[in-house]
Amino acid sequence: MGHGKLSEETVKRLPVPETGNRIVYFAGATIQGAKAPRGFGVRVTAAGARAFVLNYRLRGREHRFTIGAWPDWSVLKAVREARNLRQRVDRGENPIEDRTPSPATASVASILDEFVARYVRNRKLPLRERTADEYESAFNRLVKPRIGKLGIYEVRRSHIIKMLDEIEDANGPVMADRTLAYVRKAFNWYATRDDQFNVPVVRGMARVKPKERARTRVLSDDEIRAIWPELAKAETFGAFTKMLLLTAQRRDEVAHMSRKEIGSDGIWTIPAERYKAKRPNFVPLPKAALAVIAAQPKHDNCDYVFPSRANTPYSGFSKSKAKLDKAIFAAMKNRAKKGAKVEPIPNWTLHDLRRTAKTLMARAGVRPDISERVLGHVIAGIEGTYDRHSYVDEKRDALEKLAAMIERILNPLPSSVTTIAEHRVQA
Numbered sequence: 001m002g003h004g005k006l007s008e009e010t011v012k013r014l015p016v017p018e019t020g021n022r023i024v025y026f027a028g029a030t031i032q033g034a035k036a037p038r039g040f041g042v043r044v045t046a047a048g049a050r051a052f053v054l055n056y057r058l059r060g061r062e063h064r065f066t067i068g069a070w071p072d073w074s075v076l077k078a079v080r081e082a083r084n085l086r087q088r089v090d091r092g093e094n095p096i097e098d099r100t101p102s103p104a105t106a107s108v109a110s111i112l113d114e115f116v117a118r119y120v121r122n123r124k125l126p127l128r129e130r131t132a133d134e135y136e137s138a139f140n141r142l143v144k145p146r147i148g149k150l151g152i153y154e155v156r157r158s159h160i161i162k163m164l165d166e167i168e169d170a171n172g173p174v175m176a177d178r179t180l181a182y183v184r185k186a187f188n189w190y191a192t193r194d195d196q197f198n199v200p201v202v203r204g205m206a207r208v209k210p211k212e213r214a215r216t217r218v219l220s221d222d223e224i225r226a227i228w229p230e231l232a233k234a235e236t237f238g239a240f241t242k243m244l245l246l247t248a249q250r251r252d253e254v255a256h257m258s259r260k261e262i263g264s265d266g267i268w269t270i271p272a273e274r275y276k277a278k279r280p281n282f283v284p285l286p287k288a289a290l291a292v293i294a295a296q297p298k299h300d301n302c303d304y305v306f307p308s309r310a311n312t313p314y315s316g317f318s319k320s321k322a323k324l325d326k327a328i329f330a331a332m333k334n335r336a337k338k339g340a341k342v343e344p345i346p347n348w349t350l351h352d353l354r355r356t357a358k359t360l361m362a363r364a365g366v367r368p369d370i371s372e373r374v375l376g377h378v379i380a381g382i383e384g385t386y387d388r389h390s391y392v393d394e395k396r397d398a399l400e401k402l403a404a405m406i407e408r409i410l411n412p413l414p415s416s417v418t419t420i421a422e423h424r425v426q427a
Contacts, residue, residue: 006031006079011070014044015301016312018258019273021045021121023053034079037086042070046256047133048312052078056089065095066117108155109148112139115186138179139186142167152190157200164205171318173207180205217352218359221409223345228410230327237320239292240306244350246289246403248357248375249281251350255314258303259293266290267392270376281376284396288403317350357402360409364401370394 006029014024025041039055043066052067052075065085067078085095116139120132146163147155160183168176180201187199219227224245231238243254253270262268268283275281285293293305302311329344336342354375361371374395 005029006036006075008071008075011042011050011075012310014042014050016044016048017046018256019046019271023055025055031076031079034076034083036079037083039086040079040082045133046313047315048308048310049133049136052082054082054085054095056086058089058092058094063094063096106152107148108150108152109144111152111190112143112148112186115189119189134178135182135185138182142171142175142179143183152197155200157202157205160200160205164207168207176207217348217355219348219352219356221412223348224356224406224409226328226332226345227324228406230324230331233327234320234324236296236306236314237324239296240314241324241350241353242292243289243306244353245357245406246286246292247283247399248354248361248371248402249283250354251317252313253281255306257305259298259305260303262293275376282390282392282395283374284392284399286396286399286403288407289399321350360405361398361402364398364405366398366401370398374398 006026015022021043023041023043025039026036027038027040029036037054041053041055043051043053050070052070052073054065054067056063056065067073067081067085070078073081088095116132116136120135143163146166147159150159160180164176164180167179184199184201187197187201191197191199228242231241234241240254243249243257244251247254247268249270253275256274257268261270262285266285268285270281270283272278272280296305299307299311304311304313306314308314308316325344329342332344333342358371358375361374362368366374370391373391
């Protein structure tokens with residue numbers, strides 16, 4: 001980007017890359033008379049996060065210093081900090097080396113920031129962008145507010161346990177265990193760099209046994225009938241939720257769906273770099289899914305089918321899901337007979353829709369190996385190694401049968417009528 005004026009709006013409107021991150025440099029740009037030094041830029045991640053950075057060369061080596069995240073850091077404050085850092089570099093100092101806090105003053109928050117900068121966001125390490133975002137989000141939302149101000153040597157097991165109790169109460173045991181894993185990873189990383197630090201995480205802190213973590217929840221027909229009408233009122237999140245069930249794909253894959261990934265033949269190609277199996281997945285979209293996409297409004301300079309308000313991939317799933325659950329429960333009470341006791345739908349998650357789709361395909365007579373390919377699962381054994389057929393036609397048929405099954409659930413036939421596919425399954 002050329003020289004010129006720099007503002008908060010300029011940073012806000014920077015385009016979001018499809019994967020990884022992209023740095024836009026503003027050397028020479030000015031804000032309120034302050035001129036950005038050479039190497040000053042803004043890093044934008046695929047998740048839409050923005051942070052100010054300074055690139056510099058010292059003693060023959062390239063370095064990148066992360067100044068701070070926007071909008072926590074204003075543009076003017078970041079430019080002034082970058083000018084100070086540039087002066088230190090010109091004097092032969094290395095800001096990154098000086099940034100590492102001493103054991104006596106290091107806080108948990110500073111250690112987590114250092115771990116994110118040196119490990120989580122290190123391009124040389126094989127950590128997926130989505131996973132990196134999950135680490136950073138968990139630290140910022142769940143860990144730092146609770147133990148971030150503690151000195152790294154002050155952290156005790158009791159602090160960890162109290163934090164996990166609070167996370168479990170607010171977000172559930174699985175999220176507590178996930179956060180524990182992230183914290184353990186960060187503390188173990190720091191322990192390799194500090195001779196005196198002992199990791200205060202021990203066995204027995206996890207809330208759920210590994211074998212118990214696997215969910216088997218499948219939505220019933222009545223639950224689907226209760227949920228579906230409210231999705232039409234839930235705007236982008238409602239359409240996004242419909243797409244989860246109609247395609248049987250994972251939450252983040254649907255959230256990152258872009259129009260350019262959908263061919264004229266209706267095949268949605270999920271690129272390998274953001275697919276769990278590390279290879280592209282071809283999803284022949286059923287007519288019902290294409291109708292959902294066609295109904296989504298298009299936004300200028302945004303190709304995502306389900307964008308957030310900032311034109312980034314949809315996020316804020318927990319708040320949107322909680323709002324949807326309230327709307328569903330209210331609708332159920334309105335439809336109930338006077339005096340009848342109504343209970344909310346038992347705990348269900350967005351990922352349960354993927355499992356539900358698999359079950360509905362089985363009811364519709366879809367072969368298990370085809371539904372596994374629809375879900376994008378890796379086929380084990382010799383068949384998975386040597387069979388390179390794309391199965392596009394078979395997957396298209398499976399997803400159309402899934403859509404038809406959902407339609408029959410929403411608009412059931414008389415009890416005396418049985419479809420051919422269901423009759424074959426029952427036989």
